[in-house]
Amino acid sequence: MSETMTVSKQQIASKRGTLSTFWHDFRQRKVAFISFLFFVLLVILAVIGPYIVPFNPQTPDYNHVLQGMSQKHWAGTDEYGRDVLSRLIAGTRISLGIGISSVLIGAMAGTILGLVSGYFGKWVDKTIMRICDVLFAFPDILLAIGIVAILGPGLKNVIFAVAFFSVPSFARMVRGKTLEVKEMLFIEAEKSIGAKTNRIIFRHIFPETIPIIIVYLTMQVGTAILAAASLSFLGLGASPSSPDWGAMLSMSRDYIGTAFNLVFFPGLAIFLTVLSLNNLGDGLRDILDPKIKD
Amino acid sequence: MVDNELLKVKGLKKYFPISNGWFSSKEYVKAVDEVSFSVKKGETLSLVGESGCGKSTLGRLINGLIKADAGDIVFKGDNLAEASETKWRSYRKPMQMIFQDPYASLSPRMKIKEIIAEPLKIHDPSLSREEREAKVKSILEICGIDYYHSDKYPHEFSGGQRQRIGIARALILQPELIIADEPVSALDVSIQAQILNLLKKLQKDYQLTYLFISHDLSVVEHISDHVAVMYLGNIVEIAPREAIFEDPKHPYTKALLSSVPIPDPKLKRESIILKGEIPNAANPPKGCKFHTRCPLAMSICSKEIPIMKTVGDKQQMVACHLYQ
Known part of the structure; x- marks a missing residue:
């Protein structure tokens, strides 16, 4: 009786797919899981935020300028009397939008370059990797400032700039994994069947690189949000009137001595978002790919 | 011999370069050196030898996974050694490969x-x-x-x-030639037998031709029609199965066969134990490559390379100075 019990338990365990094992492992990691819940909350806010804000984040109210925290304005109001909480909620969309879209673009370009570089090797690899080395030599934010300086300020250009500086890290990481995977026997088996190069790269090598891409993507979104906020703070990103966290910081820095809430809450929003994304990335890395740790 | 030949390999060479820094001259590992043989349709040719003797490299050369440096690979009458990647691809359909490690392949x-x-x-x-x-x-x-x-x-x-x-x-x-690179060496003995029997059955049902790469002589005895023995990139003896197992000619073949365990504790057999390690393939011994470990080595063996010669009446080909 007990034997049949164990057997059936084993069968259940073996039947459980990779996805549910992943979910189980993920929930074991408290910090990562809480970060994930926070990130989900941010995404929900980004989607429905503009419809649930208590006040219009754009409309000035000159009767209630620079108020402190109160029952009516939980996070106070800014120098035009706009509700800070509403602006923060509305700003989630801009910050996450910039962060995610720029990193996705950068990841796509970087992945293709990394796959090509790692698979073909020789001069292709050398060329791509030397260009990446050059880009690595610039501090990220300096590179982004340079690009925005050339293209001009604005959200689209910020996205492009942030995407641009995340390309080399993705390229280098995917290349490393490609070098490892392309020597594996099942790739040789594919070649012996007669598979063409693009089939081998995209159908067989690319899926093996997905876990490390996901992990790095998550961490890089935090960096991208920070970079976008920095650009906005410097006046190179979102226009000062739009509810962007970086722009809010920039606008309120003159009041840092008198109205700390104006600086504190946007800073806190950026801090918590980046922290949660970094923790989420760490947790995903531990589950998906325990080998990369840098 | 020519009529139903499916695969013919002639003078095949593959040297892997190893460089020792910028200024020293380039050295080569002679993984496959002047190898020639042919396989008839519906037959099984086994390649045996110690690890590192080049048998797997030979399999990959024939399948075009790596390019040969010299020599001919004639498959169904077409020489593939110099063929372009596109031409190769069309020949991968009738020529398939089974790999050693079923976990990784x-x-x-x-x-x-x-x-x-x-x-x-x-x-x-x-x-x-x-x-x-x-x-x-x-x-x-x-x-x-x-x-x-x-x-x-x-x-x-x-x-x-x-x-x-x-x-x-x-x-x-529905291939015609299957290159099986140690297909059973990663499996348990009981499973080995199942897989070998499956391969044999498939050969009978579909007239398959096998190039069977193995280091396990008991497996080879079970499945082969012909056996080629490799040592350091060369074939030293090639013969029908019965000839190899009943009357081996080359001292290396004899040594290999004497190392196969016999499941009978009473049976006494003189076992030939080879001295030393397999020499470095980057710097193989001069003359006959086997002379450093050969129990019957003569003075000529370290000077001249022996040529393949037919010995006896069973199409047995041996490269050894004892039979020149």
């Missing part, structure tokens, strides 16, 4: 029905989904895997089952 992120359908998608893209699935189903059943399992991933199978999946993938295009 199957893509871990594909279901087995996708793995087996891969060759069809590559070579017969016009097939409809239903036709493809029907083919996958029939080939799986031929190889002894229930179609019910086709939605599973490779890690859910045992080693023997995975090797069956590997065989199914090789068979689905």
Whole structure:
């Protein structure tokens, strides 16, 4: 009786797919899981935020300028009397939008370059990797400032700039994994069947690189949000009137001595978002790919 | 001998360069050096030898996974040694490969029905989904895997089952030549027998030709028609199976055979134990490469390279100065 019990338990365990094992492992990691819940909350806010804000984040109210925290304005109001909480909620969309879209673009370009570089090797690899080395030599934010300086300020250009500086890290990481995977026997088996190069790269090598891409993507979104906020703070990103966290910081820095809430809450929003994304990335890395740790 | 020859290899060479810094002269590992043999349709030729003797390199050369430095690979009358990648691709359909490690040779992120359908998608893209699935189903059943399992991933199978999946993938295009690179050496002995019997049955049913690479002489005795013995990149003896196992000529073949355990404790046999390690392939001994370990070495052996010669009346070819 007990034997049949164990057997059936084993069968259940073996039947459980990779996805549910992943979910189980993920929930074991408290910090990562809480970060994930926070990130989900941010995404929900980004989607429905503009419809649930208590006040219009754009409309000035000159009767209630620079108020402190109160029952009516939980996070106070800014120098035009706009509700800070509403602006923060509305700003989630801009910050996450910039962060995610720029990193996705950068990841796509970087992945293709990394796959090509790692698979073909020789001069292709050398060329791509030397260009990446050059880009690595610039501090990220300096590179982004340079690009925005050339293209001009604005959200689209910020996205492009942030995407641009995340390309080399993705390229280098995917290349490393490609070098490892392309020597594996099942790739040789594919070649012996007669598979063409693009089939081998995209159908067989690319899926093996997905876990490390996901992990790095998550961490890089935090960096991208920070970079976008920095650009906005410097006046190179979102226009000062739009509810962007970086722009809010920039606008309120003159009041840092008198109205700390104006600086504190946007800073806190950026801090918590980046922290949660970094923790989420760490947790995903531990589950998906325990080998990369840098 | 020429009439039904499926594969003929002549003077095949593959040297892997090893460089020791910028200023020293380039050295080469002679992985495969002047190898010639031929395989008739429907037969099995086994390549045996110690690890590092170049037998797997030879298999990969014939399959075009690596390019030969010199020599001819004549398959179905066409010389493939110099062929372009596109021409090679069309010849990969009648020439398939089975790999040693069934754990590593199957893509871990594909279901087995996708793995087996891969060759069809590559070579017969016009097939409809239903036709493809029907083919996958029939080939799986031929190889002894229930179609019910086709939605599973490779890690859910045992080693023997995975090797069956590997065989199914090789068979689905109805190839003529199968290069089997140590197909059973990663498996348990009981499973080895099952896989070997499956290979034999398939050979009979589909007139397959095997190039069977192995280091295990008891496996080779079970499956081969002809046996070629390799040592440091050269074939030292090639002969029909009975001749090799009953009357080996080359001292190396004799030593190899004497190392096969016999399952009878009473039977006493003189075992020839070779001295020393297999020499470095980058710097092989002059003359006959085997002379440093040969119990019967003569003075000529360290000076001249022996040529392949037919010895006896059983088409037995030996490269040894004892028979020159």
